[in-house]
Amino acid sequence: MTMHRRTVVKAMLACSALVGLGAVIPGAAFAARNKDAFSSDDQAKAMQALFDAEPANSTDIVLKAPSIAENGAVVPVTVSTEMANVESISIFVADNPTPLVAEFMIPAGTQASVATRIRMGKTSTITAVVKADGKLFSTARETKVTIGGCGG
Amino acid sequence: MAGIFKVKAKAKDGMTRVKMLAKHVMETGQRKDKKTGEVIPAKFIQEVTVQHGGNTVFSGQLGTAVSKNPYFSFTFAGGAKGEELSISWVENTGTSATETAKIK
Numbered sequence: 001m002t003m004h005r006r007t008v009v010k011a012m013l014a015c016s017a018l019v020g021l022g023a024v025i026p027g028a029a030f031a032a033r034n035k036d037a038f039s040s041d042d043q044a045k046a047m048q049a050l051f052d053a054e055p056a057n058s059t060d061i062v063l064k065a066p067s068i069a070e071n072g073a074v075v076p077v078t079v080s081t082e083m084a085n086v087e088s089i090s091i092f093v094a095d096n097p098t099p100l101v102a103e104f105m106i107p108a109g110t111q112a113s114v115a116t117r118i119r120m121g122k123t124s125t126i127t128a129v130v131k132a133d134g135k136l137f138s139t140a141r142e143t144k145v146t147i148g149g150c151g152g
Numbered sequence: 153m154a155g156i157f158k159v160k161a162k163a164k165d166g167m168t169r170v171k172m173l174a175k176h177v178m179e180t181g182q183r184k185d186k187k188t189g190e191v192i193p194a195k196f197i198q199e200v201t202v203q204h205g206g207n208t209v210f211s212g213q214l215g216t217a218v219s220k221n222p223y224f225s226f227t228f229a230g231g232a233k234g235e236e237l238s239i240s241w242v243e244n245t246g247t248s249a250t251e252t253a254k255i256k
Contacts, residue, residue: 073220074219102218111227116222
């Protein structure tokens with residue numbers, strides 16, 4: 001067991017050596033990651049950090065998610081909207097340890113419709129935020145989780 | 153490293169629908185090893201970008217709440233059978249890679 005742990009530690013060190021190298025080069029190719037938003041444990045704060053504004057409720061966003069998720073580890077979510085000039089679609093789960101799940105950039109030419117699978121620790125509201133024409137819109141719905149997705 | 157993304161991209165009526173599934177643990181950093189009680193360090197994909205012909209057609213900043221073996225699907229205008237998509241991803245550990253997939 002101890003031997004095994006040593007190899008793991010070694011592997012981790014090797015990995016972190018790569019981090020130093022990796023962080024510099026590919027970082028430039030991507031937009032800066034909003035670390036504050038992703039690490040915030042409060043949905044309102046995460047939204048504030050990400051958008052610097054509060055979204056307005058909208059009925060023009062279609063947020064598809066199951067009303068009851070048997071397995072919180074894999075909850076399929078689809079967000080789509082007919083709005084014009086959509087810049088990004090973000091997904092929040094209010095009661096997760098870090099509510100911001102993901103932020104998807106929608107370049108011109110790509111449809112404002114994204115499907116993914118998310119984790120939910122427990123029953124919570126899922127909020128989809130769409131940024132269109134520089135304005136923020138959101139819609140939310142509740143998904144009941146019978147088995148949490150955060151291990152433990 | 154062999155590619156972790158399995159991509160199905162289909163061109164139809166001038167649009168290309170992309171479905172992609174990555175084989176990745178997406179470790180949140182909140183789980184504990186049941187035997188040792190130690191926290192398993194976070195290891196997840198934090199950025200993914202898909203490019204077609206040099207243009208970004210999709211990109212995402214991901215948090216730890218994206219499920220294990222993450223799945224994404226989206227549709228973009230353009231793309232034709234036989235053309236290539238390039239998929240770049242970056243892990244929170246700094247590991248990164250670029251993979252390619254053909255549109256069918």
